[in-house]
Amino acid sequence: MTPSRQRSSPPSSSSPAQTGSKRATRTLSVTPPNRSRSNTPDRIESPEWFPAARPEPQLLLRDIGAATARPSLLARLTRKSKKRTLACLSLLDEMSSDEAVQSTNDDASECKRSAVRLGYWQDDYIQILVRNSEKKPPEINRGYFARTEGVNLFIKKFLKVSGDKCQIISFGAGFDTLYWRLREAQFKIENFTEIDFPSVTARKCYTIKRSKVLLDGLGTDGEVRLSSTELHGGNYHLVGADLRNLNEVATKLRESEVNFNLPTLFLSECVLVYIESSSVSNLLSWIMSRFTSCMFINYEQVNMCDRFGEIMLENLRARGCPLSGVDACRSLDTQTNRFISTNWDGAKAWTMVDIYNAIDPCERHRIEKIELLDEQELLTQLFQHYCICVAWKGHVFSSIALSDYDD
Ligand SMILES: C[S@@+](CC[C@H](N)C(=O)[O-])C[C@H]1O[C@@H](n2cnc3c(N)ncnc32)[C@H](O)[C@@H]1O
DSSP states (O other), X not given: OOOEEEOOOSOOOOOHHHHHHXXXXXXXXXXXXXXXXXXXXXXXXXXXXXXXXXXXXXXXXXXXXXXXXXXXXXXXXXXXXXXXXXXXXXXXXXXXXXXXXXXXXHHHHHHHHHHHHHTSSOOSSHHHHXXXXXXXXXXHHHHHHHHHHHHHHHHHHHHHHHOSSOEEEEETOTTOOHHHHHHHTTOOOSEEEEEEOHXXXXXXXXXXXXXXXXXXXXXXXXXXXXXXSOEEETTEEEEEOOTTOHHHHHHHHHHTTOOTTSOEEEEEESOGGGSOHHHHHHHHHHHHHHOSSEEEEXXXXXXXXXXXXXXXXXXXXXXXXXXXXXXXXXXXXXXXXXXXXXXXXXXXXXXXHHHHHXXXXXXXXXXXXXXXXXXXXXXXXXXXXXXXXXXXXXXXXXXXXXXXXXX
């Protein structure tokens, strides 16, 4: 267990006026936004040039972990890593660190798609947002299963405590499909707002606008307010903002009609690690000062000080991803401290080892039969290096704990 502490066209930003004034339906035709900004050459999209765009550490770790465990693999895997590293280094002068961070969304969503395709969990929407994804190794699929189940577990606890009159704000949402999955499961939420960099929201907007399933899922008969980077339809809001810029975040939340007095769930999966600690502190303090009652679910790296953690960090840095917020990923204590020091009422954190063990045993047995896992030790190490931290403001959430699926 855990320490627990008590207390379309190329993407561009749009003005509020633009966002609010345009009306459109699903028949819009626009040019698909590129993965990265403007002059980035096509070769970034080419699998040959960029063999495996893999910024999330576990993918590279798989190579390293396997190499460590089986020297016979070392030469082959080292060659693969070198190829990727060289490709990354060549791109560094063209790809800003923000763009490298934005591209982590592609990896996360491709991994989710890979696991969904194999039946780890059900998500009828990810295939719309991610058209192509190669099959990932079993430990990656299981890792993403644990991540999704763990986050879902706490989301359901939040919804049970809050009732219908609540909101969800997803930071660095990427191509997450949570809104559509919750709606399909008949959960009622007053306001669901997703924030990411405009270049990422532009691509999500583009796909939503062209998908009947996603548009119908908004329940607005195709009536949405949109710009190239933002979409507002019914209780769903997708907005582009840099989370390091508080004024921008505050403005976008107001434009999304967020009610600061409703119980609100904040979500972030592998997002805060890319943001300077001081900016994360400002964001968390600001939430405290503005929202009456809220809960935060944060999934990201932990135990980054041991050798395994250092290798994870080295690999991420080699991709040009600045890990500006890594200080908070040293231990479960530093994860909870991030909230306690910004005046949240309390916080708890668990490694993914604990989270995985808390998942319904029937579900675990089901997914363990999907694929043979010959790297159990590596999976355990990965689980030891990721965590879920839950923090809250308001006593109503203080009883939320990691327990079996008892509710
Ligand atoms: C690893 S991806 C995770 C995406 C999604 N949360 C998921 O789990 O599928 C990290 C996301 O955080 C976003 N992000 C990172 N820093 C950000 C910032 N300063 N402002 C807005 N979004 C940010 C990236 O653009 C990217 O979409």
